[in-house]
Every structure is written in C-alpha cells, then in structure tokens.
Amino acid sequence: MKRFAVVGHRAATSGTFSLNDLPGSAGRMDILCRCVNSSFFLSHDLRRDVECYLILYGEPDPPKTILFSGSTLRHLSPDERSSAALIKKALSIPCGDEFRESTPGVSVRRGGLARFLSEIPFAVLDEAGEDIRSASTLPDAYLLSDHQNFAGEEEEMLEGLERYSVGPLSLHADHTITVLLNEMDRRESGWRS
Amino acid sequence: MKRFAVVGHRAATSGTFSLNDLPGSAGRMDILCRCVNSSFFLSHDLRRDVECYLILYGEPDPPKTILFSGSTLRHLSPDERSSAALIKKALSIPCGDEFRESTPGVSVRRGGLARFLSEIPFAVLDEAGEDIRSASTLPDAYLLSDHQNFAGEEEEMLEGLERYSVGPLSLHADHTITVLLNEMDRRESGWRS
Numbered sequence: 001m002k003r004f005a006v007v008g009h010r011a012a013t014s015g016t017f018s019l020n021d022l023p024g025s026a027g028r029m030d031i032l033c034r035c036v037n038s039s040f041f042l043s044h045d046l047r048r049d050v051e052c053y054l055i056l057y058g059e060p061d062p063p064k065t066i067l068f069s070g071s072t073l074r075h076l077s078p079d080e081r082s083s084a085a086l087i088k089k090a091l092s093i094p095c096g097d098e099f100r101e102s103t104p105g106v107s108v109r110r111g112g113l114a115r116f117l118s119e120i121p122f123a124v125l126d127e128a129g130e131d132i133r134s135a136s137t138l139p140d141a142y143l144l145s146d147h148q149n150f151a152g153e154e155e156e157m158l159e160g161l162e163r164y165s166v167g168p169l170s171l172h173a174d175h176t177i178t179v180l181l182n183e184m185d186r187r188e189s190g191w192r193s
Numbered sequence: 194m195k196r197f198a199v200v201g202h203r204a205a206t207s208g209t210f211s212l213n214d215l216p217g218s219a220g221r222m223d224i225l226c227r228c229v230n231s232s233f234f235l236s237h238d239l240r241r242d243v244e245c246y247l248i249l250y251g252e253p254d255p256p257k258t259i260l261f262s263g264s265t266l267r268h269l270s271p272d273e274r275s276s277a278a279l280i281k282k283a284l285s286i287p288c289g290d291e292f293r294e295s296t297p298g299v300s301v302r303r304g305g306l307a308r309f310l311s312e313i314p315f316a317v318l319d320e321a322g323e324d325i326r327s328a329s330t331l332p333d334a335y336l337l338s339d340h341q342n343f344a345g346e347e348e349e350m351l352e353g354l355e356r357y358s359v360g361p362l363s364l365h366a367d368h369t370i371t372v373l374l375n376e377m378d379r380r381e382s383g384w385r386s
Contacts, residue, residue, distance in 0.1 A: 019213075020212075020213065020274070022274070023270060023271075023272050023275075030271065030272035030273075031271070034227075034230075034271075037227075038368060041365055041368070042362055042363060042364060042365075043362075043363035043364055043365055044340075045363075077216060078216075078223065078224070078227075078365065079215055079223035080223075080272060080273045081213070081215070082216075131384075131385050134385065147236075147237075166375065167375045167378050167379055167384065168378050168382040168384040169235055169236075169378050169382075170235060170236035170238075171235060171236055171375075172234055172235075172271065175231060175234070175371045178364075178368045179371060179372060179375045182360045182372045182375075185361050186360055186361060189361040189362075191324075191361035192324050
C-alpha cells in the first residue's frame with residue numbers, strides 16, 4: 001500500500017464551505033483536492049493500491065483527518081470540484097475518534113498529525129533529503145504540506161523521520177506525489193531498467 | 194523555451210461556459226486547466242520559461258488555440274477555476290488569425306493542430322516511445338492529448354514526429370507534464386548527476 005498524507009494548515013473542517021471558493025474561504029482546499037487527483041488517477045483507471053490522507057487544521061473544528069482509500073473509492077472524478085464535494089460530505093457527518101465512512105472509500109475521524117505519526121511511519125519530503133532516484137529502497141508512505149511549510153511544533157514531531165527529495169526545485173505537493181508515483185511505477189514494473 | 198501543447202477534443206470555443214461545470218458543458222476543460230497548472234507552478238513561483246498551448250476543438254467555433262506565456266503571465270492562481278476564468282476571457286474576445294492578448298500572458302487565435310505543427314516541431318508522448326530518462330537529449334516541445342486519444346486524421350499529422358514515454362503506465366496529460374519538467378529540471382541543473 002502506498003500512502004500520501006497532506007497537511008492542510010488552514011483547510012476547512014466543516015462541510016459548509018463553498019465549492020466555488022476552494023482557495024479562499026475553504027482554506028486552500030484546492031491544493032488538497034489536487035493531491036487527491038494525483039494520488040489516484042491514471043489514464044482511464046484509478047490506482048487501487050493508494051491511500052491519501054488529508055489532515056485538516058482550519059476552522060471551525062480542527063483537527064480532522066479524511067482518508068481516501070483507493071481500494072474501495074467511488075464517485076471520484078479528476079476535477080477539483082469532484083474531490084471537494086466528497087470532502088464536503090465527509091466533513092458533514094458526525095465525526096468521532098475512529099474513521100467513519102461518508103461515501104464509498106472516503107472516511108473521516110478526529111485527530112491530527114501527532115496521532116497520525118504515532119500510527120504509521122511516514123517519510124518527509126525535503127529538498128535537502130535523499131534523491132528518490134538514487135535511494136536503494138523507497139518508503140511506502142510520505143508526508144507533505146500544503147502551501148505553508150511545516151511549523152515549529154510540527155517540525156519537532158518530524159524529527160528523526162527519513163527525508164527524501166524529488167528534484168532540484170521546490171514543487172507543489174500534488175506535483176511531488178506525481179513524481180514519486182512515477183519513480184515507484186518504474187521500480188515496481190522493472191521498466192526498461 | 195519549453196513548450197507544451199494539449200489538444201482538447203471537445204473543449205469549448207466560446208466564453209459562455211460555466212466555471213461550475215468544467216468537466217461537463219465546457220468539454221473536459223478541467224483537464225486543460227490542470228495542464229496550465231502543471232506547466233507553470235513551482236512552490237511560490239512561476240516557470241517563466243514555459244509556454245502552454247491549448248488547442249480547442251469543441252463547439253461552437255472550433256478550432257481555436259489559446260497561448261499561456263510564462264514570461265508575461267499574470268493573474269493566474271493554481272486552482273482550476275483560475276485558469277478556466279482566464280480561458281473564458283480569452284474565448285470572449287474577437288478572434289483572428291494572429292494571437293491577440295486577452296489578459297497579460299494569455300492570447301488567442303483561430304486555427305488548430307495542422308497550422309500549429311507547421312510552425313513548431315513538437316514531439317509526441319507515446320507509451321511506446323523512447324524513455325525520457327535515457328534519451329541523450331530531450332526536445333523542448335511536446336504535444337499531448339486530453340482524455341481522448343489522437344484520432345485517425347490527427348495521427349496522420351503526427352507521422353514522423355519523435356515519440357517519448359515518461360513511464361510504464363498511461364498518465365493524465367497534466368501528470369505527464371509534471372514528470373517531463375522534473376526530468377528537464379534535473380538535466381538543466383545537473384542535479385546530483
């Protein structure tokens with residue numbers, strides 16, 4: 001299973017946001033929607049072996065974590081509005097400490113980064129990290145951030161985690177996921193190696 | 194200059210489409226919007242050395258070509274709705290045989306693939322093509338298609354063009370652009386080579 005987790009520092013935590021204003025009042029939800037897209041979409045197919053976690057820290061009810069599970073995911077189209085609509089539904093149901101499904105393959109629970117990192121060992125994307133192309137093996141799980149860097153307290157939680165880089169320039173989180181998956185695809189298939 | 198051109202087989206050619214229905218009545222305009230995003234956006238920066246061409250074949254007035262020029266581009270945000278709004282403006286001005294600017298860095302003209310290929314030698318993305326990682330040099334210009342493959346008459350126009358592949362799986366056009374740019378970034382910077 002490949003896993004991508006993206007921290008949305010200002011991303012809304014109730015289902016009342018407008019699908020017409022994802023960057024603004026929804027707290028840069030557009031970034032998280034594109035991360036969902038890049039985690040799952042192949043040409044005319046979905047990646048069934050991927051999980052994408054959105055860790056939401058915006059108002060009014062943070063933190064919440066939304067899980068998209070490729071193995072059971074339905075009703076997802078590639079456009080931002082489609083994933084935003086599924087996020088909206090997830091944020092509209094009562095939310096407890098365990099994941100609860102809102103639509104097929106999408107579920108939500110309370111909790112943020114601290115709980116999350118205690119459960120799954122994630123690697124971190126960092127321009128100073130090891131090049132994903134030269135690493136002898138690659139981790140299955142990666143933590144990324146939205147348009148804001150990890151803040152002081154978050155960085156403390158990330159201390160000691162493995163760090164990887166996808167290239168010489170700093171990319172958006174969704175582009176980083178695309179480049180990571182391309183490297184994983186090549187390794188898994190032994191493509192032209 | 195790096196160039197990406199994407200054919201939108203059903204993409205709208207008037208500015209009357211709704212920003213709330215990019216995949217539907219705008220003819221999968223969402224795909225083209227994501228291609229604009231992946232062509233230009235870096236983390237907190239824009240790629241100024243890129244041009245992105247959208248070749249639109251949908252109703253009511255095909256074909257039209259929209260050019261996004263990184264060197265002068267303004268008012269573009271990463272979300273689909275933002276590039277769609279600039280496309281809508283471009284499709285709302287009178288359109289002649291030469292590119293005419295609608296907003297800074299965005300211009301539009303009449304004409305489709307045939308005229309286009311007569312002006313710039315594009316390479317084509319093709320799963321059976323040469324691996325971009327092993328090519329000794331890479332072209333600067335690439336032609337991609339939206340959710341539909343190139344059709345019979347189009348394929349004839351593409352005969353004899355160089356063909357490249359980005360990996361073992363068939364990707365969306367915007368993801369392909371991201372992987373291409375990562376390879377170009379690495380080569381240009383001599384990153385960890």
